[in-house]
Amino acid sequence: MAEILLKEVKVIEEISAKFKIDGKVQRERRVWVTIDKDNLIALCNFVKELGFEHLSAISVTDWPQEGRFELTYHLWSYSEKILLTIKTKIDRANPIVDSVVPVWQENAQIHEREFHELFGVEFEGNEDLAPLFLEDWDGPPPFRKDFDWREYTRQKYYNKENEREQAYYD
Amino acid sequence: MNANRLTTIEQIAPITEEGTDYDFYFGPAHSGSGNFGVKLKIDGEKVVSARADPGYLHRGFEKLMEYRVPMQNAVLSDRVCVLEALNWNLVHAEAVDELTGVEVPQRARYIRVLMAELSRLQSHLIWYGAMSLGIGFDTGFKIAFGYRDYILDLFELITGGRVYPAGYICPGGVRRDLPDGSEDKIKRVLAQTEDVMQKMKDFDNAVFSSRTRGVGILRTEDAIRLGATGPVLRACGVEADVRRDDPYEIYNELDFSIPVREEGDAYARYLVMGKEMEESIGIIKQVLERIPEGKVREPQKITPPSRVKIPEGEVYVRNELARGEGCAYMRSVGGREPYRVKLRGPDLLHMIPVLEHLLKGAQIADIPTIYWSLNICPADMDR
DSSP states (O other): OTTTTHHHHHHHHHHHTTSOOEEEEEETTEEEEEOOGGGHHHHHHHHHHHTOOEEEEEEEEEETTTTEEEEEEEEEOTTTOOEEEEEEEEESSSOEEEOOHHHHHHHHHHHHHHHHHHHOOEEETOSOOOOOSOSSOOSSOTTSTTOOHHHHHHHHHOOTTSGGGGGGGO | OOGGGSOOHHHHSOOOTTTTEEEEEEOSSSSSSOSOEEEEEEETTEEEEEEEEOOTTOOOHHHHHTTSOHHHHHHHHHTTOGGGHHHHHHHHHHHHHHHHTOOOOHHHHHHHHHHHHHHHHHHHHHHHHHHHHHTTOHHHHHHHHHHHHHHHHHHHHHHSOSSOOSSSEETTEESSOOOTTHHHHHHHHHHHHHHHHHHHHHHTTHHHHHHHTTSSOOOHHHHHHHTOOHHHHHTTTOOOOHHHHSOOTTGGGSOOOOOOOSSOSHHHHHHHHHHHHHHHHHHHHHHHHHOOOSOSBSSSSOOOGGGOOOOSEEEEEEEEOSSSEEEEEEEEOSSSSOSEEEEEOTHHHIIIIIHHHHHTTOBGGGHHHHHHHTOOOHHHHHO
16 A cells, blocks of 8 residues: 555655645545645745646635634646645634735636635735625625524515514524 | 807717727626626727626535535535536535445446436537537537437436436435436437537538637646646646546546647637547446446435434545536534535636636637637536
8 A cells, every 4th residue: 555655655755855744645646734824835836846736726614613714725736646735724813824826826816716705814915805706795704604694694684574584583 | 150169070979098998798697608797898809808707606505515414415516517417416425425435336336427427428518509609500509409408318217307416426326226228228329429429520610610710729838827627728738637647436447538639729629529528428338338236325225314424534526527627625523514515616717717818819709609618607616
């Protein structure tokens, strides 16, 4: 098994020679590394040089008890054929992180714009964080775990006095 | 008469500095754009800049899935993209299977691939139809959609739904086995699909190629930078296909080639589409030859959802959809529902950065050609 995963282990070794990371090989072609947010951009530049030129997706996971947002960057290398995921955590009360637009450009730009809208994460250095999907939205970022969409819908769209809509308040 | 009261031509239509600039809206009314709009700045006949205007189909699937158990999410996952529901079924099912670590029966894996490739065929027929419509070739549109219906008949036979299979490809396998006689029917539909592909080749006349050749050229380095995947990337000379580079299900046992074109224009994308359909037919024939007997789901009995928990962990699965790379990031903390699901569809990038890039500098008459040559689907962009 270890022999088959040689190239995956090599990616972790190459990264950990330069950065302080927590890395693991999940299975064939899947590598996960965790880094603190201050070194994120330096690591991104480094792995892009290694061949991870396709930013497949960015994702945000909300951990309200911990008070953190977890950002995951899923990268694919066309030459090595490995999917590398970079994870980093940022403060939930002050969600500011450096933008990866200088590294992956327009591709990253659109993903960051999405998560600015859905989670309220500020990407410093991304110049266009205009609303993407939601029209005239004035509520809190809707994909956060503490956003109570039932309560929001009741207040915004239903009327307690209306006989037909009373069921929503039971 | 007072000469000062004479009206001059400057007073009626003052010549301003703005010249021939104007704003132009493509969409969002569903008149051939899907539920999606592009705001264009035009100078004369030429597009100066384009700004995508998404959001008309945002349904928040990622959030909805956090409140539902996997069997319910399997049904939801159909709706992510109208045009290739079964492929999205497969993406979701694979993410859950990898988290639970269930050993999917071999027969189910073959049926999954069979359905995914049939879905790719019908999606490519829509692509051909919509692209024909974009260049004003109505015959191609009608023929492609007519032949697509034969494949939908197969979906009805096997899954019960024509467009939405209602979670046919579910965690652990597929919902039920292929009905009796379906193999003959599939073969008959494949023969019909070969008919329509022959027609497509015959139609590849002066009209089709002259309207698409040299239109919407995407360079290789731009394609990678803008995040293009799938047939759009392969038409720019990059030989990348998730089915071979990152194999899932039984694709590593199957024999198929990856069509690549160097030109990067709309015509190259159309040629890649045609070749991919041939490859899909080849894959389906191999699957029908080799499909083993056995169970189609593990466990065979469906446990009440309240008792099933997803083990803690996180996975990222990648699939090759008809339009490009489709991925799902799923995080579980050991509950009944996933803690976080992120769906990555190919069209978020094809319809915003790639489209904006290609439309810049194009002629108004080429907008629909460029738009449809990217094989787009607003549903999986907005999610």
